[in-house]
Amino acid sequence: MGWITVTIRIVCLFTLLWSVNGIGVNWGTQASHLLPPDTVVRMLRENGIQKVKLFDADYGILKALGKTGIEVMVGIPNDMLASVGGSMKAAEKWVAKNVSEHISSNNVNIRYVAVGNEPFLETYNGSYLHITLPALSNIQSALIKAGIGSQVKVTVPLNADVYASSNTYPSGGDFRTDIFDPMLKIVKFLNDSNSPFTVNIYPFISLYTDSNFPVEYAFFDGNATPLNDGGTLYYNMFDANLDTLAHALQKNGFGNLPIIVGEIGWPTDGDRNANIEYARRFNQGFMSHISGGKGTPMRPVPIDAYLFSLIDEDEKSIDPGNFERHWGIFYFDGQVKYPLNLGTTNSGALIPAKGVQYLERKWCVMKPSAPLDDPQVAQSVSYACGLADCTSLGYGTSCGNLDARGNISYAFNSYFQKNNQLEKACEFPNVSVITKTDPTPTVGNCKFPIMIQPYYESAGRRFGCGQMPLPLVSVLLLLLLTVVQL
Numbered sequence: 436m437g438w439i440t441v442t443i444r445i446v447c448l449f450t451l452l453w454s455v456n457g458i459g460v461n462w463g464t465q466a467s468h469l470l471p472p473d474t475v476v477r478m479l480r481e482n483g484i485q486k487v488k489l490f491d492a493d494y495g496i497l498k499a500l501g502k503t504g505i506e507v508m509v510g511i512p513n514d515m516l517a518s519v520g521g522s523m524k525a526a527e528k529w530v531a532k533n534v535s536e537h538i539s540s541n542n543v544n545i546r547y548v549a550v551g552n553e554p555f556l557e558t559y560n561g562s563y564l565h566i567t568l569p570a571l572s573n574i575q576s577a578l579i580k581a582g583i584g585s586q587v588k589v590t591v592p593l594n595a596d597v598y599a600s601s602n603t604y605p606s607g608g609d610f611r612t613d614i615f616d617p618m619l620k621i622v623k624f625l626n627d628s629n630s631p632f633t634v635n636i637y638p639f640i641s642l643y644t645d646s647n648f649p650v651e652y653a654f655f656d657g658n659a660t661p662l663n664d665g666g667t668l669y670y671n672m673f674d675a676n677l678d679t680l681a682h683a684l685q686k687n688g689f690g691n692l693p694i695i696v697g698e699i700g701w702p703t704d705g706d707r708n709a710n711i712e713y714a715r716r717f718n719q720g721f722m723s724h725i726s727g728g729k730g731t732p733m734r735p736v737p738i739d740a741y742l743f744s745l746i747d748e749d750e751k752s753i754d755p756g757n758f759e760r761h762w763g764i765f766y767f768d769g770q771v772k773y774p775l776n777l778g779t780t781n782s783g784a785l786i787p788a789k790g791v792q793y794l795e796r797k798w799c800v801m802k803p804s805a806p807l808d809d810p811q812v813a814q815s816v817s818y819a820c821g822l823a824d825c826t827s828l829g830y831g832t833s834c835g836n837l838d839a840r841g842n843i844s845y846a847f848n849s850y851f852q853k854n855n856q857l858e859k860a861c862e863f864p865n866v867s868v869i870t871k872t873d874p875t876p877t878v879g880n881c882k883f884p885i886m887i888q889p890y891y892e893s894a895g896r897r898f899g900c901g902q903m904p905l906p907l908v909s910v911l912l913l914l915l916l917t918v919v920q921l
C-alpha cells in the first residue's frame with residue numbers, strides 16, 4: 436500500500452468521522468434494572484443511531500461503545516463540577532481516565548464533553564453558577580494538554596430557561612437577567628474554543644406547566660396559528676424557541692456560535708398530555724421537520740439534535756412530574772413503544788433490543804379474598820408506590836382506568852418486580868398473593884410488566900447472571916473436577 440493510498444484512507448476515515456450526522460439519542464442510566472451495555476449498543480447499531488449523549492462516564496457503557504464509530508458526548512455530573520473546576524489536577528485526572536484512556540485503548544469515538552447538566556436551572560438556586568466556567572475551562576485545558584483538544588470539544592447542556600424573550604417574539608431573545616454575566620462569559624469561552632452551545636428544548640413542559648399553552652403549537656403539523664415576528668412566521672414552538680436563543684447569541688456578538696439541541700422529546704405516560712399518540716406525533720414530526728436540513732429562519736442550517744431519550748428510567752426523580760420516567764422511545768426492556776421512522780433503518784421501523792433476559796412470568800396482585808377496606812391496604816400501597824413506580828396510575832395515564840383492586844395490584848406488582856420477584860416482596864400482610872395469571876387488562880395500554888434480569892457491576896466491569904467472569908467460571912470448574920475425582 437503506497438503512502439498516497441494510506442493518506443487517502445486516513446482522509447476518508449477522518450471525513451467520515453467528522454461528517455456523521457443524523458439523529459442522536461440520550462442514554463440515561465437512572466433505572467433499577469439496566470439492559471447490558473452490549474445489548475443497548477447492538478440496538479443502537481441496528482437502528483442506525485450514530486450519536487449518543489451520556490450523563491456521566493460509565494466505564495461499562497464507554498467500553499461497549501468502543502470500535503463502533505458511534506459519536507459520544509460524555510458527561511460530567513453537576514456534583515463533580517466543584518472538584519474539576521477547583522483543581523486542574525482533578526480535571527486532568529478526569530480527562531485521562533474518562534476520555535483519553537477510552538480513546539487510546541478502545542477506540543471510543545468521544546467528540547464532546549458535556550460539562551454539567553443544566554447547571555443553571557432555577558431549582559439549583561445558583562449553586563453551580565460560579566463553578567461551571569472554571570470547570571469548563573479546566574476540562575478544555577486538560578483536553579488540549581492531553582493532545583485531543585481539536586478532536587474532543589467541551590460544551591454545557593443548558594435548559595432553555597437561560598434565555599427569554601422580552602416581548603414574546605424570538606427577536607426579543609436575550610439571556611436571563613439574573614445570570615446574564617455568567618452566561619456571557621460561558622458563551623464567549625465556547626466561541627473562543629470553537630465549541631458549540633447546547634440547549635434542551637421541551638414543548639411538552641410548556642404544555643404541562645401552562646394550561647393556556649396552545650396544544651397545536653407544540654407540534655409540527657402546521658395547524659397552529661403562527662407567531663408573526665416582524666414578518667417571519669413561526670408555526671411551532673421549537674423553531675421559535677431555538678431562534679430566541681439565536682437572537683440572544685447574535686445580540687451579544689455570537690451570531691455564528693453553533694447550536695446543538697441536547698435534549699428534545701415527548702414522554703408517553705404519567706400525565707394526560709404524555710401518551711403514545713402525542714409522543715409519536717411530536718417525535719415523528721420533529722424528525723420530518725429537520726430531515727430537509729433547512730433549519731430555522733435564524734439558523735437555516737441542518738439541526739444537530741439528540742432525542743430524549745433512548746430508554747425509560749424508573750428511578751428518575753418525579754419532582755418535575757410523573758412523566759419523568761417515561762421519556763424513552765423504547766420501554767425499559769428495549770421494546771418498541773410506537774412506530775417511529777428515524778430515517779436510519781431500511782424498513783423505516785425501530786428495531787427492539789435482542790436477547791433480553793426476563794424474570795419468570797409471575798406477578799404479585801391483591802389477594803382476591805382481601806377486602807378493599809382492610810386497613811393494611813392503604814399502608815401497603817403507599818409503601819410500594821414510595822419505593823417502586825406508580826407513575827402509570829392516575830388521571831389520563833396508561834393505567835388510569837384500573838378499578839380500585841387493579842390499582843392496588845399494580846402497586847404491589849411494581850414493588851415485587853423491582854425487587855426481582857423476591858417472595859418477601861409480595862408479603863403485604865394478608866392482602867397480596869403471587870400469581871402466574873397475567874393481570875394486564877385486555878383493553879387499553881396498561882401493562883403489568885415482568886422485570887428484566889438484573890445486571891451487576893463489579894470493579895468497573897459489569898456482568899449479567901448468564902455471563903460470569905472467567906475467573907469465577909474457572910474456580911467453579913476446578914471445584915467440580917475435584918468433586919468428580921473424589
Ligand SMILES: *[C@@H]1O[C@H](CO)[C@@H](O)[C@H](O)[C@H]1NC(C)=O
Pocket residue numbers: 491492493512525528529530532533
Ligand atoms: C470518571 O467518571 C466517573 C463517572 O462519572 C467518576 O465516578 C470518576 O470519578 C471519574 N474519574 C476521575 C478520575 O475523575
Ligand SMILES: *[C@@H]1O[C@H](CO)[C@@H](O)[C@H](O)[C@H]1NC(C)=O
Pocket residue numbers: 558559560562
Ligand atoms: C433552593 O432554595 C429553596 C428555598 O430557599 C430550598 O427549599 C431548596 O432546597 C434549595 N434547593 C437547593 C438545590 O439548594
Ligand SMILES: *[C@@H]1O[C@H](CO)[C@@H](O)[C@H](O)[C@H]1NC(C)=O
Pocket residue numbers: 623626627687688689
Ligand atoms: C467569536 O469567534 C470568532 C471566530 O473564532 C471571532 O472572530 C469573534 O470575534 C468571536 N466573537 C466574540 C464576540 O468574541
Ligand SMILES: *[C@@H]1O[C@H](CO)[C@@H](O)[C@H](O)[C@H]1NC(C)=O
Pocket residue numbers: 828829830837838839842
Ligand atoms: C387508582 O389510583 C389513582 C392514583 O393513585 C387514583 O387517582 C384513582 O382514583 C384510583 N382509582 C380507584 C378506582 O381507586
Ligand SMILES: *[C@@H]1O[C@H](CO)[C@@H](O)[C@H](O)[C@H]1NC(C)=O
Pocket residue numbers: 864865
Ligand atoms: C392475617 O389473617 C389471619 C386470619 O385471617 C389473622 O389471624 C392474622 O392476624 C392476619 N394478620 C395480619 C398481619 O393482619
